[in-house]
Amino acid sequence: MSAIRRLLAVLHARNLEFLRDRATLVFTLLLPVTVVIGMSFVFGGPQRPLFKVGVLAAGIDRESHPFLQEHYVDFIAMPLRDQALRKLTHQQIDLLVDPGPPPVYWVNTDSPKGYIVEKLLLAAAPDAHRQPVTGAALRYVDWLFPGILGMNMMFSCLFGVGYVVLRYRKNGFLKRLHATPLSAFEFLSAQVLSRLTLIVIVTVILYVGIGAIIRFHSVGNVLLLMLLAILGALSMIALGLTIAARFSSEELVGGVLNLITWPMMLLSGIWFSLEGSPRWVQWVAHIFPLTHVLDAARAVMLDGAGLAQIVPQLLFLAATALAFLAFGAWSFRWRID
Amino acid sequence: MSTPIIEVRELVKQYPSTTAVAGVSFSVPEGVCFGLLGPNGAGKTTTVEIMEGILPPTAGEVRYRGEPLGARFREEAGILFQRTALQDFLTVRQSIALFRGLYGRGLDVEEVIRLCALEKLADRDARKLSGGQQQRMLLAIALVNDPALLFLDEPTTGLDPQARRNFWELVRSIKAQRKTIILTTHYMEEAELLCDEIIILDRGRIVAQGAPRRLLRERFAEVLLELPRHEFPERARALPLRIIDASDRVEITTDDLEGTLRTLLDAQVPLTNLRIRPANLEDLFLELTGTELRP
Numbered sequence: 001m002s003a004i005r006r007l008l009a010v011l012h013a014r015n016l017e018f019l020r021d022r023a024t025l026v027f028t029l030l031l032p033v034t035v036v037i038g039m040s041f042v043f044g045g046p047q048r049p050l051f052k053v054g055v056l057a058a059g060i061d062r063e064s065h066p067f068l069q070e071h072y073v074d075f076i077a078m079p080l081r082d083q084a085l086r087k088l089t090h091q092q093i094d095l096l097v098d099p100g101p102p103p104v105y106w107v108n109t110d111s112p113k114g115y116i117v118e119k120l121l122l123a124a125a126p127d128a129h130r131q132p133v134t135g136a137a138l139r140y141v142d143w144l145f146p147g148i149l150g151m152n153m154m155f156s157c158l159f160g161v162g163y164v165v166l167r168y169r170k171n172g173f174l175k176r177l178h179a180t181p182l183s184a185f186e187f188l189s190a191q192v193l194s195r196l197t198l199i200v201i202v203t204v205i206l207y208v209g210i211g212a213i214i215r216f217h218s219v220g221n222v223l224l225l226m227l228l229a230i231l232g233a234l235s236m237i238a239l240g241l242t243i244a245a246r247f248s249s250e251e252l253v254g255g256v257l258n259l260i261t262w263p264m265m266l267l268s269g270i271w272f273s274l275e276g277s278p279r280w281v282q283w284v285a286h287i288f289p290l291t292h293v294l295d296a297a298r299a300v301m302l303d304g305a306g307l308a309q310i311v312p313q314l315l316f317l318a319a320t321a322l323a324f325l326a327f328g329a330w331s332f333r334w335r336i337d
Numbered sequence: 338m339s340t341p342i343i344e345v346r347e348l349v350k351q352y353p354s355t356t357a358v359a360g361v362s363f364s365v366p367e368g369v370c371f372g373l374l375g376p377n378g379a380g381k382t383t384t385v386e387i388m389e390g391i392l393p394p395t396a397g398e399v400r401y402r403g404e405p406l407g408a409r410f411r412e413e414a415g416i417l418f419q420r421t422a423l424q425d426f427l428t429v430r431q432s433i434a435l436f437r438g439l440y441g442r443g444l445d446v447e448e449v450i451r452l453c454a455l456e457k458l459a460d461r462d463a464r465k466l467s468g469g470q471q472q473r474m475l476l477a478i479a480l481v482n483d484p485a486l487l488f489l490d491e492p493t494t495g496l497d498p499q500a501r502r503n504f505w506e507l508v509r510s511i512k513a514q515r516k517t518i519i520l521t522t523h524y525m526e527e528a529e530l531l532c533d534e535i536i537i538l539d540r541g542r543i544v545a546q547g548a549p550r551r552l553l554r555e556r557f558a559e560v561l562l563e564l565p566r567h568e569f570p571e572r573a574r575a576l577p578l579r580i581i582d583a584s585d586r587v588e589i590t591t592d593d594l595e596g597t598l599r600t601l602l603d604a605q606v607p608l609t610n611l612r613i614r615p616a617n618l619e620d621l622f623l624e625l626t627g628t629e630l631r632p
Contacts, residue, residue, distance in 0.1 A: 171422035179389055179416040180439040180482075181408060335391065 021249055049074035051117045052275075054084045056098040065099045067124035073117065076275060086303050089135030092273070095121060103128040110134050138302065141214050146297040147270035149206055153199055153229070154264055154290050157236035158243070158257050161195050165244040166253050169336060178334035185329040188245075192237045192325065199233045200226070220300030224307055228300065231317035232293035238324030239289065245328040248336045264288045269295070292316045340403055342367040342486055342517045343388060348397035350383050350541075357383040359541035360397070365534075367485075370508075370518040372532035372549075374525070374618065380541040381521040382419065385490050388519065389416055401486070412441060415484030417475050419491045423463050429474050430459040433481055440482035453477040453507060469500025476507060487511065489520045493527060505530060525618040535618070539626045549618055556624055557616035562589040562597065568607045576600055581623055588623070590616060 050072045058079045062068045068075055076093065078084035088096045088106055094113040096106040103125050108114045109132045121128060168174045177187060207225075210216070218225065239260070247253050267274065267281065268290035274282055285291045296313035299305035307314075341364035350358040358380045365371045373381040386392040388399050390406045401410040423432050434446050444452075450459050453473045458466060466474060472492055479487060489508065493501040501524075508531055512518060522528055528535055529549050537545040545552055569587045574580060578597060581588040591597040594613070601608060 168424075172418065172420055173422050173424060175391060176416075176418060176421045176423075177439075178391060179411070179414070179418075180436065181411045181441070182439050 021251060051095070051113060051120075052076060052093045053117060054078040054087065054093045054096040056081055056084060056096065065103070065125065067097065067121050068099070070120055070124065073120070083303075085133065089133055090302065091135065091137035092275075097121065097128075100128075104131060105129070106131040106133055108133050108135055110136060142216055142302065143273075143298070144271070145210065145214065145216050146294055146301055148210070149203055149229075150232070150268070150290050150294050150297065151265065151270050152206065153203060153233055153293070154236055154261060154268075156199050156202065157195065157233055158240040158261060160198075160240070161191055161237050162240040162244040162253055162257055163250070165191065165241060166247065166250060169244075169248055169333065170250075172335075175335040183329075184332040184334070185325075188241050188325060188328055188332065191241060192234065195237050196230065196233050199237075200229060203229050203233075218301040219304040221306070224300055224310070225297065228293060228296050228310065228314065228317075231314055231321065232289060234321040235289040235317045235324065238321045238328060242324045242328040242331070245332045248333075264290045267291070268293075289317055289320055341365055342402060343519070344400045344403075345384070345388060346398050346400070348384060348387060348399070349395045350380070350387060350392065351395040356541055358387070358394075361538070361541070361543055362397075363536055363543065363546060365517060365519060367517050368515045369533040370512055370520060370531050372528045372535035373519070373521040373538060374523065374528055374535055374622070375538035376523055376622075379538040381538050382490055383541075384538070385488060385519065385521050389414065389488055410486075412482065413485045415479035415482060415487045417472075417479040417487075417489045417492055419494065421475055425464065427463055428460050429455055429463050429466070429477075432463045432474065433477050436478045437481045443482035444480065446481070449477045449481050452480065452510075467500070469496050469503060472496060472500070472504055473507065476504075480511070484516065486517045486519070489518060491521055491523070493522070493524060501527070525622075528618055537618075537622055537625060539622075544625045545621065552621055553616050553618070556621055557590050560591060560594055560613055561616045561620060562591065562594075562601075563587070563612040563614065564589070564606070564608075565610050568610060570604075570606060573601070573604050573606050576604055581620070583623055588620060590620075
């Protein structure tokens with residue numbers, strides 16, 4: 001009985017501690033609600049289409065051609081012809097159509113789904129001009145590989161630095177550092193550089209090691225990938241420091257980090273492409289640094305994109321890294337209030 | 338008189354439910370060991386942390402060499418907090434070297450290690466030191482920038498008597514180098530041994546200030562007689578003596594020992610457990626505030 005009494009005493013104290021930590025409580029409740037609502041928006045709605053067809057246009061006007069009114073086909077606007085043809089070659093889309101006039105379509109003759117959706121097109125537009133292309137389907141593992149590297153980077157960046165800074169604050173180490181000439185920006189920069197070095201080394205090891213196991217071969221420039229990894233890691237480390245800049249509760253920081261990592265896991269394109277998902281989902285996805293890392297990494301690794309093609313993503317990552325670091329230094333607390 | 342190395346003016350620190358420091362002013366001349374005394378909750382750590390630039394005051398200011406606390410102060414001050422954790426997995430030498438790297442000027446790491454008698458511990462994991470060894474390492478870190486002003490916040494709290502005496506010896510050797518030391522403590526022996534000048538704080542206010550010997554001379558006669566409280570009869574309180582009540586004893590101060598003893602004997606007060614000693618700072622605090630200094 002005394003063991004139960006002791007257990008209950010500790011349980012009661014722990015519950016009081018948890019309930020009185022209001023911020024943590026709010027985040028604990030907010031996180032699952034947010035995840036459920038988010039998932040229902042992203043994965044809810046009508047049944048998924050069977051085929052993906054690229055349309056060479058800035059937008060889809062379903063009235064402009066009878067084929068565009070077919071059911072169970074997901075028509076995706078693709079204004080850039082070269083990019084669209086690359087996706088067709090990799091069988092990421094099943095057919096590419098230029099509504100014309102005159103109507104022209106491209107079909108990957110190695111694709112079974114392309115064979116079927118071509119029949120649908122010809123039923124609706126018998127006069128469409130055929131342009132055959134060939135190319136093996138991109139293995140899912142090839143597409144997934146950059147996502148796995150990015151996910152590992154995300155967890156290491158956010159949790160690795162967030163909890164360390166929090167521990168330093170709680171045990172008084174930060175307070176001791178505050179009594180020296182060290183500035184918040186210097187301290188945070190040191191943390192960023194330390195974690196960045198670690199992450200770059202780990203990412204290179206994973207890239208070489210897993211790449212050899214799955215027989216992955218990047219068609220792009222490895223140095224460009226390295227630059228991307230550095231800027232991506234910088235941005236996410238700085239984000240982790242921003243979260244840990246003020247708080248003193250592990251549970252609160254854990255809650256906030258989960259609140260950020262879960263949507264990033266689902267919406268940044270680690271596991272599946274968001275192509276064809278609602279526009280607002282894609283817009284939300286592009287808030288996250290990881291989305292930009294993965295978009296650029298896949299462009300370089302799978303399509304051989306050069307520096308010019310991924311400049312927008314690199315600029316986004318550099319700008320967010322600076323913004324997060326500046327905000328983190330501004331809001332930094334050396335000690336528990 | 339020379340410019341004080343550090344000066345505190347009308348310092349106030351207000352928290353939502355309490356006033357920790359209620360208008361404290363004092364200045365510290367260069368080269369002295371200056372003590373802040375008081376029981377737990379008197380406001381001494383809050384005062385010192387404001388002086389260290391760690392806590393912002395609600396009102397008032399602290400000036401170092403006549404200027405507000407700034408970059409120069411951080412370069413020239415050494416601080417030993419009541420409790421400090423360091424980074425995990427570092428040796429004593431690496432921990433000291435870390436802090437040496439934060440200052441533009443200072444002592445060589447090996448010199449600080451020798452100064453604080455840490456040679457045999459230098460390659461040991463800093464987490465695996467005893468309490469006394471830990472404080473010596475933290476003192477080494479506080480000295481690594483060769484500070485002009487050294488803050489020691491309750492440096493011997495929790496140490497065993499031997500470790501405490503060893504630490505005092507170290508502080509005395511630092512004092513001998515004419516460094517200014519600001520020491521907070523609730524150990525009176527420590528203050529009497531090390532401090533040239535003290536302030537006594539109670540409930541956020543200064544209740545006495547001066548050199549320990551002078552304060553004792555001003556407040557007390559030559560000797561102090563202690564009797565167990567339960568052996569002191571109530572009727573004896575009417576005697577013409579200066580009586581102070583402590584928790585477990587009664588204290589009588591006098592400059593006429595023989596006369597006082599005669600009075601007590603005449604009143605048939607039991608003297609078997611009588612103890613005669615000179616007055617100390619603890620007696621001073623009791624006299625000033627009506628409460629005992631030790632928690």
